[in-house]
Amino acid sequence: MGVIQFQDVGKIFGPKTSGFKALQDINLEIRDKEFVAIVGPSGCGKTTCLRMVAGLDNPTAGVVSVDGTPIKRPGPDRAVVFQQFALFPWKTVYDNIDVGLRNLNVARREREARIADILNLMNLTQYAGHFPHQLSGGMQQRVAIARAYVLDPDVLLMDEPFGALDAQTRVVMQEELVRLARKNPRTVLFITHAVEEAVYLADRVAIMPRAPGRIKEVRDIAAIRNAENWDSHEKIEDVMDLESFVHLRTHIWRSLREEKAAQHA
Amino acid sequence: MPRRVLIGFVTILVVCILWYGMTTGLGIIPSGRFPSPAETWSALIHVSGRGYGGGDLAIHVYTSLRLVVLGFLFAIATGVPLGLLMGWSRRAEAFINPIFLIIRPIPPLAWIPLAILWLGLGDAAKMMVIWFSAFVPSVINTYAGVRNIDRPVLEAAYMLGMPKARFVTEVLVPGASPMMFTGLRLSLQASWTTLVAAELVGAFYGIGRVLNVAQQDLYPGMILVGMIAVAILGWSTTKALGMAEQRALRWNTAALAARG
Numbered sequence: 283m284g285v286i287q288f289q290d291v292g293k294i295f296g297p298k299t300s301g302f303k304a305l306q307d308i309n310l311e312i313r314d315k316e317f318v319a320i321v322g323p324s325g326c327g328k329t330t331c332l333r334m335v336a337g338l339d340n341p342t343a344g345v346v347s348v349d350g351t352p353i354k355r356p357g358p359d360r361a362v363v364f365q366q367f368a369l370f371p372w373k374t375v376y377d378n379i380d381v382g383l384r385n386l387n388v389a390r391r392e393r394e395a396r397i398a399d400i401l402n403l404m405n406l407t408q409y410a411g412h413f414p415h416q417l418s419g420g421m422q423q424r425v426a427i428a429r430a431y432v433l434d435p436d437v438l439l440m441d442e443p444f445g446a447l448d449a450q451t452r453v454v455m456q457e458e459l460v461r462l463a464r465k466n467p468r469t470v471l472f473i474t475h476a477v478e479e480a481v482y483l484a485d486r487v488a489i490m491p492r493a494p495g496r497i498k499e500v501r502d503i504a505a506i507r508n509a510e511n512w513d514s515h516e517k518i519e520d521v522m523d524l525e526s527f528v529h530l531r532t533h534i535w536r537s538l539r540e541e542k543a544a545q546h547a
Numbered sequence: 548m549p550r551r552v553l554i555g556f557v558t559i560l561v562v563c564i565l566w567y568g569m570t571t572g573l574g575i576i577p578s579g580r581f582p583s584p585a586e587t588w589s590a591l592i593h594v595s596g597r598g599y600g601g602g603d604l605a606i607h608v609y610t611s612l613r614l615v616v617l618g619f620l621f622a623i624a625t626g627v628p629l630g631l632l633m634g635w636s637r638r639a640e641a642f643i644n645p646i647f648l649i650i651r652p653i654p655p656l657a658w659i660p661l662a663i664l665w666l667g668l669g670d671a672a673k674m675m676v677i678w679f680s681a682f683v684p685s686v687i688n689t690y691a692g693v694r695n696i697d698r699p700v701l702e703a704a705y706m707l708g709m710p711k712a713r714f715v716t717e718v719l720v721p722g723a724s725p726m727m728f729t730g731l732r733l734s735l736q737a738s739w740t741t742l743v744a745a746e747l748v749g750a751f752y753g754i755g756r757v758l759n760v761a762q763q764d765l766y767p768g769m770i771l772v773g774m775i776a777v778a779i780l781g782w783s784t785t786k787a788l789g790m791a792e793q794r795a796l797r798w799n800t801a802a803l804a805a806r807g
Contacts, residue, residue: 338702356705368699372721372798381717382707413798429707 283349284436284469286312286335292343293330303494304330308344310488310497312471317463319472319484320497321534327495328473332439335471336362348437358382361430365442367422369414375425376401376410382433400432403462420451424458431462438468444479453518456482464513477534481527482518489537499537503530582768587775590768599769600760602752604776610752611742612780614670618677619738623731625678626685630727631719633686634693647686655680655741659748668749673742680741681734688730692723725799728792735788739781754780 291308294301304327312318320328333339334346337356345352348360356362361382369378376397383393401407404424414422423443430438444452456479463470463483474480480487485504488497507513510526521527563584569575570583578586595604633640658679659672666672696719704718720727746755754773761769 336702336706338705356702356708358706358708360706362703362706364699364703366697366699368697368703370700370703370718370721372724373717381709381713385708385710385713415798433707 283314285314285349286310286437286469286471287347287350288331288334288344289347290344291331291334291341291346293327293334293339294342298342305341305495307496310500312469314469315467317467317470317472317483317485318488319474319480319486320488320490321474321477321480322490322495322538323492324475326490326492328475328490329441330495331490332362332441332471332473335437336360336439338362358386358433359435360437360439361433361435363423363426363430363438363440363443365445367414367419367426367446369422369425369429371414373413374410375406375412375414375417378414378425379429379432382429386433396432396434400428403431403465404428404458418451419447420455423447423455427459427462431466431468436469438470440470440472442473442475445474452479457516457518459483460513477531477538478522481530481534482521487534489534491538501530501534506530579765579767582771586768587771590766590772594757594769594772600752600757606752607754607757608776608780610750611746611754611777612784614673614753615677615735615738615742615780615784618674618742619681619735621674622678622681622734622738623685626682626730626734627689627727630686630689630730631693631715631723634690634723635719640690647683651683655683655737656744659741659745662745663749668751673745673750676741676745677738680737684733684737685727685730688733689723689727692726692730693719695726696722721798724795728788728796731788731792732785735784736781739777739784743777 288308288310291305292303293305294303296302308331310318320331322328330339334341335348335353337353337360347353353360370381373381379397379400380393383396388396398407401410404427406421406424406428409417409421409425414425417425423446427443444455447455460483472480472483481503485502485507487501487503489499489501490497506526510524512521512524512527515521515524522531567584570578570581571585582590591604593599594607597603598606600607629643633643655676658676662672662675662679666675700722701718704714709718742753743755743758746753747759748755750756750759754776757776758770758773761767761773
C-alpha cells in the first residue's frame with residue numbers, strides 16, 4: 283500500500299509570524315499506485331510538498347501521512363529521485379544501487395537478482411562497474427531511478443528528475459518512465475514545472491501557482507488517456523499531437539497563467 | 548621516459564654542474580661556507596661508516612623516520628575522527644571550535660620547550676610536538692571535507708536508511724576524503740618540519756641531531772648530508788601518501804587531474 287495524504291498542510295520557513303509562507307492549506311490524497319504530478323513555476327512550493335513526504339522537511343501546520351501514519355523522518359519506503367541525481371560519486375553504479383538493499387538487510391542472493399533485473403530494465407547492465415562521473419547526465423539519472431525502484435518502495439518521489447537533462451535525453455527518459463510505471467506501478471508523486479511532462483506522465487495533475495503555494499485545481503488525466511487510448515502511441519510526440527492532449531495542456535497552461543496575470547493586475 | 552621527467556633530470560644535472568663549478572672548479576664559494584661535491588661525498592662516507600653525532604646514518608634515519616611515521620599516524624588517528632565529528636555535529640563544532648581558535652595561531656615549534664620540559668629529550672617529547680603540528684591540519688581539513696559533501700548526497704543517504712556506522716564509513720569518510728588527503732599532506736610536511744626542529748633543540752639520535760652537531764663542528768659537508776637526507780625522506784613519505792591517496796580516490800579522477 284502507498285496512500286499519501288496531505289491534510290491542511292502549511293509550511294512557513296523562518297519565524298512563525300514573519301517567516302516566508304511557502305505552502306498554505308494543502309489538501310491532496312494520492313491513491314495507491316496512482317501517478318500524481320504537481321506542476322507549477324519555480325518557487326511555488328511544489329518541491330517542499332515532496333520533501334515533506336520524503337521526511338526531509340516537516341510541515342508547520344497540518345499532517346502529511348503515508349497509509350495513515352504521519353511522516354517523521356526519511357526512509358527507504360519512500361524512495362526519492364533527486365533533480366541533481368545525488369548518487370554516491372565514490373560508489374560504482376552497482377554499489378549505488380546495492381547500498382539501499384544492504385540497508386534493508388536483504389540477503390546477498392536476492393540482492394544480486396534484483397539488481398540484475400533493474401540494471402537490465404534500465405539498460406545499465408554494461409555500466410555496472412562504472413563510477414557516476416564516467417556517465418552522462420541521462421545515464422546518471424537512470425541509475426538514480428534504478429536505485430529508487432530496486433527498493434520496491436510503497437511510494438516513489440521524483441523531484442524534477444529530468445530538469446537537468448537536455449531536451450532529447452529528457453524525451454527518452456519520459457518514455458522509459460511511462461514504460462516502467464505501466465510495468466511496475468507504484469504510488470508516484472512527480473514534481474515538475476513542465477506542463478507537457480505532467481500531462482504525459484500523470485494520472486492526475488495538481489496545479490500549484492506561485493507562492494504562497496496552494497493547490498488551485500486537480501485535473502484528471504487518466505480518464506481521458508484511457509478514453510482516447512494514448513498508450514497505443516509509442517512515441518511521445520504522437521501523444522502530444524492528439525487533440526485531447528493539446529486541450530488538457532492548454533487548459534493547465536491557462537490555469538497557471540491566469541493566476542500570474544491576476545497577481546500583476 | 549616522459550618529457551617532463553627528462554626535463555627534471557636535466558635541471559638537476561645543471562644544478563650539480565653549477566655546484567661543482569662554483570666550488571671546486573672556479574673556487575668562487577670557499578669550502579668553509581658551502582661544501583664541494585667531494586666534501587659532501589666524504590661526509591656521507593663518514594656518517595654511514597664510522598658514524599657521526601653518536602651513531603651511523605642508518606640509526607639517525609631510522610630514529611627520525613620512525614618518529615615522523617608514528618607521530619603522523621597518531622595525529623591522524625585522533626585528528627580525522629575529531630574532524631568527522633565536528634563536520635557532522637553542529638554541537639560538537641560549537642564546543643571544540645573555540646579551543647582551535649586559541650591553539651591554531653600558536654606555531655607548532657613553540658610547543659617544543661614545553662614538550663621537553665614535560666617529557667625530556669626522548670621520543671615522547673618529539674611525538675608530542677609532531678602530534679601537535681600534524682593534528683591541526685588533519686582536523687581542519689577533515690572537518691571542511693565533511694562540510695563540502697553535497698547536501699543532496701547526504702539526503703540520499705538518509706532516504707536509503709543508512710545505519711549510523713555505515714553512514715560514517717561509506718558516506719562521511721569517502722565524501723570528506725579529497726579534502727582530508729589535502730590535510731594529511733599538510734600534516735606530513737608539518738611532521739618533518741617539527742621533528743627536525745625538535746631534534747635540533749635536543750636529541751640523542753636523528754637527522755636533526757646530525758645537523759646540530761655538524762653546525763657546532765663547523766662541518767658544512769655533514770650539514771648538507773643531513774639536509775639532503777631530510778629532503779629524500781620527506782619526498783619518499785609524501786610519495787607514499789600520494790600513492791595511498793590515488794588508490795583511495797580512484798573514483799575522483801577529476802580532483803586528481805586538477806592536482807597533476
